[in-house]
Amino acid sequence: EAGVVQSPRYKIIEKKQPVAFWCNPISGHNTLYWYLQNLGQGPELLIRYENEEAVDDSQLPKDRFSAERLKGVDSTLKIQPAELGDSAVYLCASSSTRPDEQFFGPGTRLTVL
Amino acid sequence: QKEVEQDPGPLSVPEGAIVSLNCTYSNSAFQYFMWYRQYSRKGPELLMYTYSSGNKEDGRFTAQVDKSSKYISLFIRDSQPSDSATYLCAMCPNFNKFYFGSGTKLNVKP
Numbered sequence: 001e002a003g004v005v006q007s008p009r010y011k012i013i014e015k016k017q018p019v020a021f022w023c024n025p026i027s028g029h030n031t032l033y034w035y036l037q038n039l040g041q042g043p044e045l046l047i048r049y050e051n052e053e054a055v056d057d058s059q060l061p062k063d064r065f066s067a068e069r070l071k072g073v074d075s076t077l078k079i080q081p082a083e084l085g086d087s088a089v090y091l092c093a094s095s096s097t098r099p100d101e102q103f104f105g106p107g108t109r110l111t112v113l
Numbered sequence: 114q115k116e117v118e119q120d121p122g123p124l125s126v127p128e129g130a131i132v133s134l135n136c137t138y139s140n141s142a143f144q145y146f147m148w149y150r151q152y153s154r155k156g157p158e159l160l161m162y163t164y165s166s167g168n169k170e171d172g173r174f175t176a177q178v179d180k181s182s183k184y185i186s187l188f189i190r191d192s193q194p195s196d197s198a199t200y201l202c203a204m205c206p207n208f209n210k211f212y213f214g215s216g217t218k219l220n221v222k223p
Contacts, residue, residue: 041216043211097208102159103159104156
């Protein structure tokens with residue numbers, strides 16, 4: 001069974017440019033998470049979806065970040081415009097109803113110059 | 114104060130040693146406790162999951178939870194070079210929001 005798929009794996013952009021990340025969760029997983037992981041830190045939740053509904057976006061900086069999960073499957077996370085401080089790894093995870101079934105993708109490493 | 118505190122290391126041990134990794138937390142509502150392993154440039158992968166207090170063993174790995182002290186541990190027996198990675202603890206009060214430690218970097222020397 002395929003795991004969580006993310007693309008691109010790496011992205012380098014200049015500040016003020018837009019960027020988008022894509023995630024395809026494990027088939028059948030209704031819950032999808034986007035996390036931010038800074039170097040030497042643990043993942044921090046940006047947004048959580050239950051099917052197509054964003055049920056927790058309290059930590060998402062809504063002035064520049066947006067996300068969508070159309071049809072309750074794939075999801076896209078967008079930053080516009082990007083700032084230097086956005087350089088980090090963006091992780092997508094999906095889960096079923098059990099906390100021991102949260103699986104992470106490999107992440108997208110963003111560098112903002 | 115962070116919800117979850119974890120010593121960042123790095124921790125360097127010889128092959129075959131017993132490794133002890135620990136986290137402390139402040140939120141008494143946490144009920145589910147997890148340990149993840151993260152290799153360089155990879156996403157975290159779940160190693161162990163424990164509900165409430167007690168011990169859980171899986172091969173060379175043992176997870177312990179002491180809710181009275183708000184302290185969790187992961188023990189690795191007979192450590193191998195392939196165990197070299199960053200270990201993240203995580204916990205949550207329910208299935209909705211996970212709180213992660215900052216990770217401990219482990220290096221097992223051959």
